[in-house]
Amino acid sequence: MGKLLAVTIIIIAIASAVPFILHTWEPPADISTHGGLIDEQMSDTMIEAGVSFLAAQILLGIFIWQFSKKPSDTGKVKTFPGGAKGLVIAAIVLVGVEVLALGAFGSKAWAAVYFTPPAPDAMPVQVQAGQFAFYFRYPGPDGKFGPIHPEMINEGNQNLFGLDPANDVESRDDIVTAEMAIPVNKEVHLLMHAKDVSHSFYVPALRIHQDFVPGLDLSVHFTATKVGQYEIVCSQLCGLGHYNMRAYLKVLSQQDFDDWLKKQQAAQ
């Protein structure tokens, strides 16, 4: 039965690796300017992890095969060549140093997202996450977002951000939308606001993932490089409608974006 276990372990290990090797299930194609570093990190780690995984499972299998006791076996026990010392060194060098190196290189990808400030001419868009929808706000011609008055939020008549255009001049030209459109190849500075509980902004194709934190106004910035329609999904458990919380992201040509914005403004 030891031999059977050995074979099973090795088959399972190889079978598990196959979908990764064949790229059967993949993240969507990257449409961001910073995502290349992330994708490189993911594939470098996949190689390291994959090799470690297969090596460990196959070695386990081989040793189980070779050393499961046969009734006739009366010989001495043998010691692994190099003993524990060699293995500890292997653990530190082959795995530890490797993953630390991966981590060090990976910090570049992280920095590209989080340690670079948004460009001064990045287009500001605000997104508000609330049970269970995302709503977006564009500042309008005055370039300013009017203040949010939480006590004035009224979903029934679509005052989703709690704006007070009667008294706040900057609110009067704000454009509130249920889907997010951005022009292609233009940096966007996304200001994130949580209305009620924690949510998260996850767009796999854009290689962006950031939690909304009630009480903290966070922001991310990115540039989309490919026209198309993508989904923004909530990935932080926020209540019963969490699965249904998504909005569409439309990456448009500049012309199409301008048209879209005009149409949205007319509907305010």
Place this chain on the structure above:
Amino acid sequence: MTLKHICLAAAATLAVVTMTAAGPGSGTISGKITYEGTPAKQKPIDMSKEPSCAAKHPTPITTETVVTGPGNTLENVVVYISAGAPDEAAPSTTADFDQKGCQYVPHMLAFQVGQELKIANDDQTSHNIHPLAKINREWNKSQPPGTPPIIDKYDKAEMIHVKCNIHPWMSGTFAVLKNSHYAVSDKDGNFKLPNLPPGKYTVTAWHEPDQEMTQDVVISGGENKTVSFVFKLKPY
């Protein structure tokens, strides 16, 4: 007896029977609801997060917090007798509330205390209906597509704002009333409260979220009294 006598007697009996059926001299209060001032702008609803509902509205629906008509008429105002009529037991019919195309139909549902409320989901998505009752028990329930209607009832009179926890734009009202003398103004602002025995009544007209007007009306016989309400509306 001659034929003439028989016919006269029959006609007299018929008249008495008819008048008794309508109640001895029961009257009607009817009228029109209008507004002055500027109503809040109704905005189109973007249902893109729920494509199966968005597909049901080739032209997007608008919000329904203030629904107006030509001639400054106001729809969805619930008009009811708030004083002068006794409380009534609930009828056996159900009050039907539908979730259709991610919209509540009707937007304003008036029904009686103790009357069975039946909520149906006609959509391909789950809804989570949440009547925000403050006097009655507050509850919210999810209703996956294809599941049976939700049946419930309220035992106290209240104006209850209804929302869907999953689709934030869905908005409606339950007007839970104590008697059967109520009506909701239609798209021309008209309402009619028939079958009112003679008496002194207070008529209340209520418009969401919390605007209320009252008038006292006396019914002495089988007349039709006209009452109008003019709501003052502001854009914000």
Place this chain on the structure above:
Amino acid sequence: MHETSAAPAVVHGPPTTFLSKHVFSLDHKVIGLQYYTLALFAVVVGMVLSWLMRIHLGWTNAAIPGLQALSPNGAPGGVMTPEYYLQLMTMHATIMVFFVLTTAPFAAFGNYFLPIQVGAEDMPFPHFNMMSFWTTFTAFLILVTAFFVPDGPPLAGWTSYAPLSAIGKDAGPGQGTGQVIWAAALGVFCIGQLLGSLNFISTVLDMRTKGMTLSRLPVTCWAWFITSCMGLTAFAVLMPATILLILDHVAGTSFFVPSGLVLNDQLVPHSGGSTLLWQHLFWFFGHPEVYIAIIPGMGIVTHVLITNMRRPMLSMKAILYSMWALAFLSYMVYGHHMFVSGMNPFSSLVFSFPTLMITIPSTVVVLIWIGSLYGSKLRINTASLFALGFISMFVSGGVSGFFLAQPSIDIMLHATYFVVGHFHMVMGVAAMFGIFSGTYFWFPKMTGHMMNETIGRIHFWLTFIGTYCIFMPFHYLGWAGNVRRYAAFTDDFLKPLIPVHQFITIAALFTGAVQLLFLYNLIHSRFRGPAAPANPWEGTSLEWIMPSPPPWNNFGGKDPVVYHDADQYGVKTASGADYIMQNSPEQALATSEGD
């Protein structure tokens, strides 16, 4: 701290009444079995919850027969509502993490075998020990009542992030009473853990029999000792966190809720709190907790393997230092659950380094295990099969950590099924395999009967293959971006993944059904299994010197004297045996080790 100490003559007298023998027992063995029974009951509940969840995920709008009777609100017409899914998920995770994975490997086996393996008659504080079980049991009862309150259990996950968990019932069904019950149950659980840890630590330090120096302790004792040190410190943080959460619900405080929040178009009446504070408190507990769940299993697997390989580990020191390193580092890595949480992104990089470093002790242990197999005389039986399965599962679950430890990759994999696959492999499978291995290994000692080996092996094979079929695909789903904690997959990019979920569900139901074999084997063998000898596996540690099952005072009133560590396997002896028991004065003629 002295190297050897004589145990006190009598810690407690023999039980006389039915209640003192089987219910309110001071005997660590009975307490251990009580914990095991609690964990067994809990795992069945947790597993049934997972079946319901999986059926719903594969066939979202299908009516599940009987579910409407269980919860008319949660499953109208038998169709599970989204909130009921999340509520079942929250309870599944809470029950499994606390009442199975913290209870069985640590409290159940530890209570039973730690005093025995150090050569003691019992733990030094038997009353606290008894209280620790009954407190844990009470915590379980409290938790279960959440199913029966009108709005049901909480839906915020076992991680229960604020403000969702702190605002109250406006945040969702179950978030009022259910959430408070959940927090109270956990607070009570912490008390039970603290009482237990107290006993474990003092047993190791003060109750070792003559000759049992710390260096001669079996590896399982070290694992339980390390785990109880972690338990003291980690649960000591969870308990105040749950109290603060309860206060936010009932006392109008706002520890975790800032101002300006709006729910149902109304301002939430809280201000001044911090959302992230909950995450810091929870994960400072939560990360050590997962090592509390796995380290006893590592100890058990090492112990079972040594006995079945007929040779000691290549370096027990390496394994022990690695376990200590895992414990120590586990406190420094907790922020890896919070990489995109909104905390300072620089902190994310800082937390990622100890997270990457923790691969080193994990790898050392795995390589020592594998390297020790080389040249051994590996005996295959159900206990050793599960121990070997543990190694395979731990490798699988561990390598996904390489990805999750890096913040840049976490951008893509955070809150996806990749994470769910990772922790299920290490906790839901590897730790469970540790429990199975320990069960098959120690059942003869605890009950005096042998388990059925054939059924045991079938159980192993079907479970090993079944759990790979369930949890390996989770990684593929996560890699494709499948977000977790979704009650349904309605997004465009998720719909094509539903067939994978359906496959997983079928595997899960099948593997769940297989566990009936284990249950049958346990119960049948307990009453009808062939009689077990004192030392069926030819082990060296002190549990094997006593009859099966042991008498109430373990060593019959005579303290054993220890001459060796527990690693005397593969030795040449005058009697011809290849091992020497710890309490045998016999010396090895030579080791049997060759090159």
